[in-house]
Structures are given as structure tokens and as C-alpha cells.
Amino acid sequence: MKTVCIKIGGAIIDTPGLLQELSKSIAGLISRSGSRQKSDAFPVIIHGGGKDITRLLDSLNKKITWVEGMRVTDADTVEIVQMVLSGGVNKRIVNALQTEGVTSLGISGVDGNLFQASKLLMAGNDIGFVGTIDRVSPGIIELFREKGIVPVVSPISRDAAGNTYNVNADLAASELAMALRANDLIFISDIEGVRVDGSVRREIRISEIEELIAFAQATGGMVPKLRSAAKAVRRGVGRVHICGWEGGATLERQLMNKTSSGTVIRE
Numbered sequence: 001m002k003t004v005c006i007k008i009g010g011a012i013i014d015t016p017g018l019l020q021e022l023s024k025s026i027a028g029l030i031s032r033s034g035s036r037q038k039s040d041a042f043p044v045i046i047h048g049g050g051k052d053i054t055r056l057l058d059s060l061n062k063k064i065t066w067v068e069g070m071r072v073t074d075a076d077t078v079e080i081v082q083m084v085l086s087g088g089v090n091k092r093i094v095n096a097l098q099t100e101g102v103t104s105l106g107i108s109g110v111d112g113n114l115f116q117a118s119k120l121l122m123a124g125n126d127i128g129f130v131g132t133i134d135r136v137s138p139g140i141i142e143l144f145r146e147k148g149i150v151p152v153v154s155p156i157s158r159d160a161a162g163n164t165y166n167v168n169a170d171l172a173a174s175e176l177a178m179a180l181r182a183n184d185l186i187f188i189s190d191i192e193g194v195r196v197d198g199s200v201r202r203e204i205r206i207s208e209i210e211e212l213i214a215f216a217q218a219t220g221g222m223v224p225k226l227r228s229a230a231k232a233v234r235r236g237v238g239r240v241h242i243c244g245w246e247g248g249a250t251l252e253r254q255l256m257n258k259t260s261s262g263t264v265i266r267e
Helices: 019-028 050-059 076-099 139-146 168-181 208-216 222-233 250-254
Strands: 004-007 030-034 036-038 042-045 102-110 115-122 125-136 149-153 164-167 182-189 203-205 239-244 263-266
Touching: 004 019, 004 030, 004 168, 019 042, 019 076, 019 250, 042 076, 042 168, 042 222, 050 076, 076 102, 076 125, 076 149, 076 164, 115 164, 115 168, 139 149, 168 182, 182 222, 182 250, 203 208, 203 222, 208 222, 208 263, 222 239, 222 263, 250 263
Parallel strands: 004 042, 004 182, 042 149, 102 149, 125 164, 182 239, 203 263
Antiparallel strands: 030 036, 115 125, 239 263
16 A cells, blocks of 8 residues: 655645645545545645644734744744644644545644654754654554544654644654655645746656755755655655645646656655
8 A cells, every 4th residue: 555645734724625625636545445444545644834823823912033934932832833733724634534535533743652853953043842853653653554544644743851842844744754654745835846947847856956956946945845855765755746736636646657747856
């Protein structure tokens, strides 16, 4: 059975109708036999929700401070982030999946000690309860696979002392895909792929990535995404996809060699 990790962000979660389209697409990857879901694909969903966090913090008149693009997260804020991601956003996704007949269950990195984290320092600065993942214990995900349940994973994580951290969802998706040795890791966002010389490159080999960065063909937020993709492929992930949402057939096209859109990163 192929393992397909799918990372979604605000482009899917916030746009009316897209979350339902995604759920129908995931249902299409799964065939059903009686009450047990059986399929050639085991989808694992990892999500962010930064826009929802920002909206709630604004409504509470909570001042937001940023350091190099990272939100400073104090003890009060991390409680709000956990409530939004592991509560509100996570359950919206689970609800949409189950509306389409996909048995799913929402968890966070805290549950089953899935992600063990530690404090992330940004350029030597302490930005509060923002973490990086030190270890993945995927046993709980394997239980879901055995039972035919689609996991929906919030990136909220904990350290050995029980402190809670907000972890970047792209990082969480990459680390989980590596631990599961996923066949495919798909990043769905509001960009259609990796642009090189003004047009989307359909395929990039990991051996090309540092050259693209050195010659400024890949810049800004795409640099860490590409390096993370290269690391994932080197550590056992079959392919990494960076793509936008192009309707209900998006996932099926991504998993087909000849019809995938966006950018596919492979060895």
C-alpha cells in the first residue's frame, strides 16, 4: 500500500468549497469494502492554519511580533495556537472528510508522542514556544493504517518535559513523510509550482537544487522548501510535489507520472 502524505494550508482550508473538493479527491483514492476502508493508497494529511491563528489573535487584540518571518509565541499565544490548530482547523478537516464517507481521526504531534520537539532559536533569538522536531514516533499512524483510518495531523508538538510548541506545518509534513518512508509527499498551496526562468518546471532532480539556489533561480521561501524536499528524498521519500489546487482531479494527476502538474522533485 502506498503512503501519500498531503500537506495543506490556508489556500485549501479558507477558500469556500476547496476543502470539500479535497475530501472528495481523497475519497477517490480510497475504495471501500463493507465497513472497512481498503485501498492501494494510505493518505496522511498534515495541516497548518496561520490565517485562522492571526484572525483570532487580532480579535483578542493580541499584539503579534515577528522575527525573520516567524511569529513570536509566548505562553498565552501557544495556548491559542493549539486551540485553533488542534481544535478548530483540525476538526473542520475531519468533518469535511467524514461528510464524503472517509473515516478519519484528528490528532496533533502531542498525541502518541508523534513529534518530540525542542525550542527553535531564530538567528540566536528566543522566539518563545516555537519548536523544531527532534524525533518522530509514527506508531500511532501505523495503527491508523491497520484500521483503515485517515489521520489528520496538527503540527502542535511537545518536548520531553511536556512543554507545548508550535511547529511549522511544512517541517512537520516532511519529518513525518521521512519517518513513514512515504511514496509521495504533496505540498498543496497557493503557488502552482517551482518557477525557473519564468515558467513552472515540471521536474527537478535533487542534484540540481543547490545550483538553482546559487544562481537565484529559487529564492525566498522556496529555498527552504526545496532543501527540505531534497532531504526528504535522500531519506527515503519517493517523490515530493509542490503544486496548487486545480480541482478534484489534482491528487490523482499528481500521483500519475505522465499527468502530474506543478513540480515533482525526485532523485
